[in-house]
Amino acid sequence: MRALSSLFRGYVIIRARGGRLEALVNRAVAQGIGLWQLERAGPELLVARVHAGDFPALARAARGLGVDVSILRKEGLPFVLIRAGRRQAFVAGGALFAALLYVLAQFVWFVQVDGAGTVPADEILAVAAEAGLRPGVLRERVQRDVVERRLHLAIPRLAWVAVDVRGAAATVRVVERTVLGDDVRRPGHIVASRDGVVERIALVRGEALVAPGETVREGQPLISGMLPPGSAEYEERVAQGELPYVRAAGTVQGRTWYRGLAEAALAHSSETETGRVHRQLVISVGERRVEMGSPEPPFADARWELWEWSPGWFPGLAVTWRVAREVRRTQAPPDPVAAREEALAQARTQALAQLPPAAEVLDEQVSVWDDTAAGVVRAAVTIEVRQELGRFEPIGGPAGGPG
Amino acid sequence: MEPERGTLVGRLVRALDLPLDIAFNLPKTTLIGDVQVLVENHQGLLHYSPREVRVRTARGELVVSGSRLRIGSILPQELVVDGRILQVQLRR
Numbered sequence: 001m002r003a004l005s006s007l008f009r010g011y012v013i014i015r016a017r018g019g020r021l022e023a024l025v026n027r028a029v030a031q032g033i034g035l036w037q038l039e040r041a042g043p044e045l046l047v048a049r050v051h052a053g054d055f056p057a058l059a060r061a062a063r064g065l066g067v068d069v070s071i072l073r074k075e076g077l078p079f080v081l082i083r084a085g086r087r088q089a090f091v092a093g094g095a096l097f098a099a100l101l102y103v104l105a106q107f108v109w110f111v112q113v114d115g116a117g118t119v120p121a122d123e124i125l126a127v128a129a130e131a132g133l134r135p136g137v138l139r140e141r142v143q144r145d146v147v148e149r150r151l152h153l154a155i156p157r158l159a160w161v162a163v164d165v166r167g168a169a170a171t172v173r174v175v176e177r178t179v180l181g182d183d184v185r186r187p188g189h190i191v192a193s194r195d196g197v198v199e200r201i202a203l204v205r206g207e208a209l210v211a212p213g214e215t216v217r218e219g220q221p222l223i224s225g226m227l228p229p230g231s232a233e234y235e236e237r238v239a240q241g242e243l244p245y246v247r248a249a250g251t252v253q254g255r256t257w258y259r260g261l262a263e264a265a266l267a268h269s270s271e272t273e274t275g276r277v278h279r280q281l282v283i284s285v286g287e288r289r290v291e292m293g294s295p296e297p298p299f300a301d302a303r304w305e306l307w308e309w310s311p312g313w314f315p316g317l318a319v320t321w322r323v324a325r326e327v328r329r330t331q332a333p334p335d336p337v338a339a340r341e342e343a344l345a346q347a348r349t350q351a352l353a354q355l356p357p358a359a360e361v362l363d364e365q366v367s368v369w370d371d372t373a374a375g376v377v378r379a380a381v382t383i384e385v386r387q388e389l390g391r392f393e394p395i396g397g398p399a400g401g402p403g
Numbered sequence: 404m405e406p407e408r409g410t411l412v413g414r415l416v417r418a419l420d421l422p423l424d425i426a427f428n429l430p431k432t433t434l435i436g437d438v439q440v441l442v443e444n445h446q447g448l449l450h451y452s453p454r455e456v457r458v459r460t461a462r463g464e465l466v467v468s469g470s471r472l473r474i475g476s477i478l479p480q481e482l483v484v485d486g487r488i489l490q491v492q493l494r495r
Contacts, residue, residue, distance in 0.1 A: 026447040029479050038474035040453050048474075 006036075010052040010076030018067030021046045027061045028054075052078065108137050109168040117176055119157050127154040128163075128172055139165055147172075187245035188394035190223040192216040196256030196389050206248030216254070222390050223248040245395055252390040255362065258383045260351030263376045264342035267334040271303065276326035278302070286316040297324040336377065340368050343379035351381045359385040430460035434491055439475070440467050440484040448477065456484050463495035 016024055021044070028035060028050075038048040050058055052074065062069040084091055111133060113121040128134070131150035133142050144163040151161045151172070160175040190206070198214050206223040210216055225248035227234040234244045278297030283290045302324040310318040344366060355361075363384040370377050416426045424431040424444060433441040442458055442465060449457040449464060453472050458465045468490045475483035 022448045022451055025451070025474075025477060029447070029477055032479060034476065034478040035474070036476035038451070038477065040451055040472075043452075046451075 006049070006051065007076050010074070010078035011049050012052050012055050012074050013047065013049050013072040014055065014058070014069055015041075015072050016046040016048070016062060016067050016069045017044060018062075018065065019044060020065045020067060024058075024062055024065050024067045024069075027065070028058050031057055031061065033058055033061075047072070052076070105168065106139055107168065108133065108139055108142060108165060108170045109135050111135055111170045111172065114171050114173045115176070116174055119155055119174070119176055123155065124151065124158075124172055124174060127151050130154075133163065133170055133172070142170065185247065186394040187225045187243070187247050188392055189221045189225045190248045190250060190252065190390040191393045192218055192220045192222055192252075192389050193391035194218045194256050194389065196254040198222070198252055198254045198389065199386065200253040202251045202253075204249035205246055206250065208250075210252070216389065222252045223250050225395060248392070250390070251388055253386060254389040255384060255386055256389065258351045258354045258385065260347040260349065260354070260381045260383075261378070262343050262346030262350060263371075263378045264339045264346065266336060266339050266370070266372070266375050266377060268332045270330050270332070271301075271327040272330065273303070274326045274328055278324040278326075280322045280324075282318075282320040282322070284318045284320075295322075297326070299324075299326040301327050301329055303327050336370065339377040340379070343377045344368060344381065347379040347381040348383075351383045355383065355385060356387055359387040361385050428461060430462060430465065432465060432491065434488065437469075437488045438485065440488055440491060442482045442484070443480060445480075445482045448474075448482070453486070458482060460493075463493055466490070466492040466494055468492070 018024070025035060025038070025046075025048075033050060033054040035048045035050050038046060041047050055071070059069050111125060111128060113124045116124055125134075127150055128147055131143075131147040133147045142163070142165055144165070147163045148161045151158060151174070157177050158174050159177040162173045164171045164173060195218050196216060198210050198212050198216055200212055201208050201210070201222070203223060206225050207228055209221050209224050216222065225246050227237065227244040227246060229244070233246075237244045276299060278293070278299070280291065280293035280295060282292075305323045305325070307321040308318065309320075348364075348366075361383055365382040365384070366379070368377060368379045412426075416423065423429055428444055430445060431443040433443075435441070442460070444460065445465075446459040446461065449459050451457075451472075451474060454468060454470060456467045456472050456474065458467070467484050467488060469486050469488040472484055472486035472488075475485040477483075
């Protein structure tokens with residue numbers, strides 16, 4: 001504790017030369033001057049430390065005793081500051097740095113957007129910049145409420161906007177409105193979502209293009225959103241200057257198929273470690289290479305492990321540690337029944353995984369065949385289901401603007 | 404002058420279990436291992452050399468002998484001797 005306080009107060013290392021050194025110490029102590037780390041360097045020589053502020057009193061006491069006191073060194077913060085005072089350019093540089101840091105901290109340097117999904121962040125940033133929030137602007141000048149209001153007005157899709165300025169970074173946090181979009185009112189057709197056979201059509205709006213029993217291909221229109229020319233509605237729309245399209249609606253139930261394919265090995269092989277291990281260490285520096293241990297193990301079947309280390313601070317050095325563990329490979333006898341079951345189960349899982357949630361399974365067809373040349377059993381599972389075949393597709397494509 | 408024993412003040416101090424060094428300004432010497440001696444209530448340094456430090460106290464001269472002795476600090480109430488301590492002796 002004393003060491004720390006002396007560092008702050010500053011102390012001097014003094015040298016006292018003379019005959020009555022003990023008397024000097026006693027006189028100093030009597031005056032309330034503390035001394036520390038006193039060392040008798042010789043019969044008439046004493047080195048000690050004393051607080052810088054106490055030194056004049058000590059020197060006065062010494063004069064009366066005929067002891068010569070001089071300063072060997074000055075230590076502590078006050079002296080560091082005094083020395084720094086002499087190096088004015090250094091201190092000026094430090095002050096300039098602090099000032100610059102302070103000035104730079106008054107600006108917003110980064111603007112980021114948090115929470116934007118469908119609204120592009122660039123659009124939000126552009127509006128924010130118009131409202132006065134852009135990199136390089138004074139923090140004080142940023143009017144959060146103004147920026148928030150402008151964002152609300154310019155981008156109606158934003159349900160909530162908050163501007164948060166922290167240090168040099170400003171964050172525009174937004175929450176977007178969840179809207180059904182213009183899609184619900186867009187005209188369009190109902191098309192087949194996959195290949196199948198139509199069983200039943202329930203028409204709500206539009207014109208049916210297929211009949212039960214018909215085979216349809218994926219993407220084929222099932223219910224048209226285009227009004228038939230000549231119909232009353234068509235004429236009415238054209239007379240009003242509108243396009244003769246409506247939003248087709250209805251369900252198309254049909255049968256379709258899902259297929260899963262899988263294979264399983266007829267015989268399984270397994271590896272067991274015998275416990276024999278062979279190691280090799282290779283150290284290479286540039287072209288030079290030192291190998292410890294032979295590169296090939298004294299056994300045939302091995303599983304290799306490799307560690308490589310090449311430190312970035314020593315280009316060209318590479319240490320490689322190769323470990324070979326002997327394994328015994330055992331081949332289980334072929335088991336066609338188990339392999340078939342495995343292949344079949346996998347194929348079925350694969351087929352079932354593709355089914356939509358509301359599908360009604362009607363039938364399942366299974367075929368299993370051995371491929372002895374490849375040593376595997378293959379299985380195919382086809383599941384026939386009844387499901388909704390139709391899918392709405394707006395006119396002009398799903399990515400187009402409002403029609 | 405024997406203020407500790409017999410006198411009224413001495414008996415009172417003992418009855419109240421007061422620390423004697425504080426009650427009668429007696430020196431208190433603490434020896435830490437063989438590396439440090441702390442003397443409280445000293446009355447001045449009589450002699451200092453790397454082999455011997457003599458300190459005046461209210462009960463005589465306290466002599467610390469050893470080697471490479473150093474005075475760690477000296478304050479009005481407290482004196483610390485560092486170094487290899489061999490002997491602490493009270494001379495009257």
